[in-house]
Amino acid sequence: MTSAGLHIDRVSRRFDVDGRSLLALDTVSLDAPAGSFIALIGPSGCGKSTLLRMLAGLDQPTSGELHVGGETPQALQQRGALGIAFQEASLLPWRSVESNVRFPFDVIGRMTRADRERVREMIALVGLQGFEQALPSQLSGGMRQRVAIARALVSQPQLLLLDEPFGALDQILRRSMNEELQRLWLNRPVTTVMVTHSVDEAIFLADKVVVMSGRPGRIARVVDIPFPRERPLSLLASAECRKLEAELLALMFEGGTSDRSGSRTGSERGDD
């Protein structure tokens, strides 16, 4: 299964809260070619998770459309072409590591010899050989996130969605998981959208960082990350990276008023 490009076209989402209509996302448009790594950053409540949930087919826009490789997220999800890992690893506690990683195949009712081999391979790739029969409660937080990432990638999805996958980990573990995710992604560059609160994590992993602003949630700016891969962790201490981090933070606080070049959204162009 090859990776797929993203097409988000003027997506808005309203919620009814206590009889009031809240505009959580306002005409968000974004295009990304197959094999891109997109990081979504922005202040709390700006709609990052809402956008990710729509890409996962778990929610529908009030207006606008989302397509992944020409298909709706629902279609993608139904044929097992979506990989999802959220902050709480959300493993099934009664299932072993092996059984959790195998889960996406159980859902689509398929388990070929190649699938079985793939489960074994993913467990090895995330460094959990020897823990196949362990239960989630017997694992550390980092190991549980590794299982979640292995499960998200096992069916070779066309789109990988990550919502703060390392948010609950300490800084050292988070860094090493960032390295590990980069290695897995370089092994097979699947189109990825990751929500993160960590600006340097976004810079380390992404091709493009999408900075969102809040109330209502909009894309303030899309910033290309210029650093070639494979990126070493030492990149994060470099002056160039620090400067970019400061600019992205400023964009987040100012609601995207910095003049750093980058693509503009439909609403910025005033064509919505």
Ligand SMILES: Nc1ncnc2c1ncn2[C@@H]1O[C@H](COP(=O)(O)OP(=O)(O)OP(=O)(O)O)[C@@H](O)[C@H]1O
């Ligand atoms: N099911 C829902 N019903 C009502 N309001 C909702 C619902 N889901 C999200 N919202 C509202 O939409 C807005 C965006 O929420 P969302 O969780 O997408 O933000 P976020 O950027 O992911 O925030 P955080 O960084 O804090 O996780 C918030 O104001 C939130 O209260």
